[in-house]
Amino acid sequence: MAAYMSMGEAHRRLSDYVNEFTEAIASQNASVLKPLLAVSSNSPYCASVAAALQVFKDASRLVKQVDKYAQLGDMLQQHMRCMQSFQYKHYMDAYYALEKSANAFLQEFRNWETAWAVDALYTIVYEMRTLAEMADREMAANGKAPDKLKGAGSFLMKVFGSLVGKGPKRLGALYVTCQLFKVYFKLGTVHLCRSVIRSIETARVFDFEEFPTRDKVTYMYYTGRLEVFNDNFSVADQKLMYALVHCDPQNKANIRMILKYLVPVKLSLGILPKEWLLQKYKLHEYIDVVRALRTGDLRLLRHALQDHEDQFLRSGVYLVLEKLELQVYQRLIKKIYIIQKQKDPSKAHQVKMDIIVKALKWLEIDMDVEEVECIMAILIHKNLMKGYFSHKSKVVVLSKQDPFPKLNGRPVNS
Amino acid sequence: MERNRARYEGNYSRGRTHGGRFRNGRANLNQPIYNQRQDDGTTDKFPSHTQQPPNSSFPRQHNNRRPSSSYLNSGESQGPSNNFINNSNKYRGQGHENSHPPSLDTSTVLTNADLEEEDSQRRPFLTGTCPDMCPAKERTQREQLRDLAVFERLNGNPHKTSAKLAVKKVRFHILSQHKLYQLSSNEDTSMLHLNFEQLSKCLRSLLDLYNANMKSSSEAGCQAEFNSYYVLANMRSHSLPQQGESLSLWFQTVRPTLLKSKEMKFARNVLRCYHMGNFKGFFTLAREATYLEACLMECYFNEVRAQAVACINHSSYKLSPFPLCDLAGLLMMTESDTEDFCNLCGLATSTDDRGFKSLIVKQFNFSFPEKGSPYYNCPIIEGKLDSSYCLEIRKKKLSLQ
Numbered sequence: 001m002a003a004y005m006s007m008g009e010a011h012r013r014l015s016d017y018v019n020e021f022t023e024a025i026a027s028q029n030a031s032v033l034k035p036l037l038a039v040s041s042n043s044p045y046c047a048s049v050a051a052a053l054q055v056f057k058d059a060s061r062l063v064k065q066v067d068k069y070a071q072l073g074d075m076l077q078q079h080m081r082c083m084q085s086f087q088y089k090h091y092m093d094a095y096y097a098l099e100k101s102a103n104a105f106l107q108e109f110r111n112w113e114t115a116w117a118v119d120a121l122y123t124i125v126y127e128m129r130t131l132a133e134m135a136d137r138e139m140a141a142n143g144k145a146p147d148k149l150k151g152a153g154s155f156l157m158k159v160f161g162s163l164v165g166k167g168p169k170r171l172g173a174l175y176v177t178c179q180l181f182k183v184y185f186k187l188g189t190v191h192l193c194r195s196v197i198r199s200i201e202t203a204r205v206f207d208f209e210e211f212p213t214r215d216k217v218t219y220m221y222y223t224g225r226l227e228v229f230n231d232n233f234s235v236a237d238q239k240l241m242y243a244l245v246h247c248d249p250q251n252k253a254n255i256r257m258i259l260k261y262l263v264p265v266k267l268s269l270g271i272l273p274k275e276w277l278l279q280k281y282k283l284h285e286y287i288d289v290v291r292a293l294r295t296g297d298l299r300l301l302r303h304a305l306q307d308h309e310d311q312f313l314r315s316g317v318y319l320v321l322e323k324l325e326l327q328v329y330q331r332l333i334k335k336i337y338i339i340q341k342q343k344d345p346s347k348a349h350q351v352k353m354d355i356i357v358k359a360l361k362w363l364e365i366d367m368d369v370e371e372v373e374c375i376m377a378i379l380i381h382k383n384l385m386k387g388y389f390s391h392k393s394k395v396v397v398l399s400k401q402d403p404f405p406k407l408n409g410r411p412v413n414s
Numbered sequence: 415m416e417r418n419r420a421r422y423e424g425n426y427s428r429g430r431t432h433g434g435r436f437r438n439g440r441a442n443l444n445q446p447i448y449n450q451r452q453d454d455g456t457t458d459k460f461p462s463h464t465q466q467p468p469n470s471s472f473p474r475q476h477n478n479r480r481p482s483s484s485y486l487n488s489g490e491s492q493g494p495s496n497n498f499i500n501n502s503n504k505y506r507g508q509g510h511e512n513s514h515p516p517s518l519d520t521s522t523v524l525t526n527a528d529l530e531e532e533d534s535q536r537r538p539f540l541t542g543t544c545p546d547m548c549p550a551k552e553r554t555q556r557e558q559l560r561d562l563a564v565f566e567r568l569n570g571n572p573h574k575t576s577a578k579l580a581v582k583k584v585r586f587h588i589l590s591q592h593k594l595y596q597l598s599s600n601e602d603t604s605m606l607h608l609n610f611e612q613l614s615k616c617l618r619s620l621l622d623l624y625n626a627n628m629k630s631s632s633e634a635g636c637q638a639e640f641n642s643y644y645v646l647a648n649m650r651s652h653s654l655p656q657q658g659e660s661l662s663l664w665f666q667t668v669r670p671t672l673l674k675s676k677e678m679k680f681a682r683n684v685l686r687c688y689h690m691g692n693f694k695g696f697f698t699l700a701r702e703a704t705y706l707e708a709c710l711m712e713c714y715f716n717e718v719r720a721q722a723v724a725c726i727n728h729s730s731y732k733l734s735p736f737p738l739c740d741l742a743g744l745l746m747m748t749e750s751d752t753e754d755f756c757n758l759c760g761l762a763t764s765t766d767d768r769g770f771k772s773l774i775v776k777q778f779n780f781s782f783p784e785k786g787s788p789y790y791n792c793p794i795i796e797g798k799l800d801s802s803y804c805l806e807i808r809k810k811k812l813s814l815q
Binding site for chain 1: 690732
């Protein structure tokens with residue numbers, strides 16, 4: 001780009017941009033329109049328009065030609081201002097301008113009967129979310145309470161509303177839903193997802209299968225994560241598996257994201273991944289957790305939770321992993337049982353609680369016999385062990401048949 | 415100042431009541447909190463717009479007056495008010511065995527030192543905060559009459575609140591939860607719910623305050639304490655999305671250093687035991703808890719106990735009844751309360767020829783007690799109380815984490 005741009009050059013660039021926009025609107029061509037609207041996402045025009053506006057400051061007469069085809073003259077002017085502010089890193093200003101542009105665009109969009117502009121609307125929606133996040137960061141850095149992303153969320157709800165209907169525009173609803181999920185997850189206001197989920201899943205105008213696969217995958221990923229937050233492991237498994245199965249196999253980053261939540265869910269259902277899977281997708285934080293489950297090593301589980309505590313808490317899976325303790329206890333008792341069987345098969349099914357206390361002590365875990373008895377009672381009650389315990393003799397008597405039932409895809413009885 | 419402060423002690427009537435609202439150091443609900451017991455053993459429900467001290471000999475002629483204005487403005491004591499003050503002093507901060515809980519007068523909690531700390535500008539004598547404000551006109555009127563509730567206004571700005579006051583509010587509500595639980599009957603748990611709602615509200619706004627003012631280090635010591643209360647207060651809602659947000663979600667928003675604090679670790683251990691159904695671990699932690707932690711944990715006691723009984727009934731050796739004294743120890747109850755509780759769960763107990771009681775196991779008619787399992791007194795909790803309720807509410811953290 002020239003260090004100095006002449007007035008003529010600036011005028012030419014802006015005219016070209018406006019002409020392309022006008023042409024796209026006139027011919028209802030979304031694939032041409034879409035890149036014209038990009039700001040933060042690899043926009044081929046942003047730098048050019050921004051630089052030109054610095055020189056040719058007032059484009060209001062230039063944009064008037066757009067109004068012949070749609071009431072988008074003002075919209076375009078605001079959009080160009082947005083590009084200018086963005087290029088020079090004034091993100092709050094960029095967001096303000098974009099907000100005006102976006103609202104004007106949405107208004108016209110409602111008037112168009114066909115769904116030709118849906119793809120362009122996606123760009124507007126994406127930019128609103130992205131610029132809002134950047135504006136919020138700028139606000140926080142200046143000591144102000146950030147609120148732009150929240151505002152973007154409201155705008156996205158308006159867009160969603162414009163897509164709920166019988167016409168072809170409805171196919172865009174799932175994309176907007178996923179953008180809303182991203183907003184709510186970022187803001188931590190995850191409970192707001194509920195209303196939009198209800199619309200998607202119960203509104204008669206929507207048929208889930210009709211939506212584009214990419215959107216379905218994203219939708220299942222987020223709704224699966226919501227189920228994990230509420231410990232609904234069977235449902236979480238279904239949704240995350242859907243996302244995994246339908247995800248582009250080349251997209252390793254997305255697969256990794258899905259697995260990050262799917263692994264704890266599967267573990268809670270007693271299904272352990274092979275270590276190579278964890279290595280392949282760089283999910284090293286789960287390696288020791290899985291090992292602990294395989295070997296009944298309670299100390300290893302607790303250490304693994306401690307070592308990756310921040311990570312697990314941040315992703316929201318810590319409490320899920322903590323609950324795996326019961327399965328680790330089950331495995332530990334099973335190991336003791338197996339060892340006893342080798343020594344004396346006739347007495348193997350009787351496990352003295354003192355032995356369990358000793359085993360735990362070897363694992364550097366200090367537990368008295370009363371607490372061991374308590375854990376045994378729980379394991380039996382939840383069907384992780386079959387048998388009974390004797391309070392008087394402090395012994396666990398295991399059933400001769402299948403004393404350690406596998407979960408096999410069912411969550412632990414609560 | 416001392417005299418003026420004394421004038422706050424005891425309860426004076428408010429012109430109006432709101433459900434769950436906190437006024438003048440007393441949670442003023444739509445019905446009177448205490449059924450005032452007379453010496454002749456009858457109870458007497460006072461109309462809700464007046465408040466009487468626990469002492470029944472307080473002369474009734476002040477019933478319909480609003481003594482507050484005269485209390486505050488004039489410098490003289492007025493006859494009965496002296497008795498009033500003396501009598502309420504007697505009850506202040508004491509646990510009373512016989513009839514009613516002590517008057518939890520938190521207006522005394524706000525000392526003049528506190529007020530001075532807040533702001534050096536001239537302001538009404540009484541300041542406070544209240545999340546639900548009366549109309550401005552009434553507030554102004556009462557402000558002029560020096561008649562504001564402790565928590566209604568800070569420096570005249572209705573939107574400002576002070577962390578110090580919020581801290582006291584939360585501690586008060588936790589304490590009240592314990593006391594109300596003791597008082598409530600099976601039929602009427604509304605006050606308990608209301609208080610708990612208030613507790614949650616205050617706690618949330620306090621935590622928001624902490625998040626907004628992260629720079630203030632003087633309150634840092636309390637942050638861990640109150641974040642841990644949030645965990646303890648929300649353990650049940652973890653898997654019930656309609657009741658509140660999941661704790662997994664909430665943990666994402668807490669700073670890692672806070673999550674590793676001593677208080678948070680304690681709360682997280684309690685959470686772990688609660689989720690696993692580890693009743694032994696749970697009650698061991700209850701024994702180690704501070705007074706306020708124990709008051710919060712108490713909300714889950716009967717639930718954990720029921721789970722424990724279900725577990726033991728299911729998993730025990732069928733020919734060997736489980737001794738009640740052992741069960742009582744595990745569940746932090748007396749033996750007779752334990753027997754009562756087992757019966758409530760539909761399980762029979764037996765007595766051998768030496769008078770030794772046990773729970774018969776492997777019974778089929780276990781059921782979780784319906785809402786309103788009775789309150790079982792817990793002297794262990796009482797034993798944790800610092801010398802007075804006021805001190806418990808006001809305590810400053812002696813050691814910062």
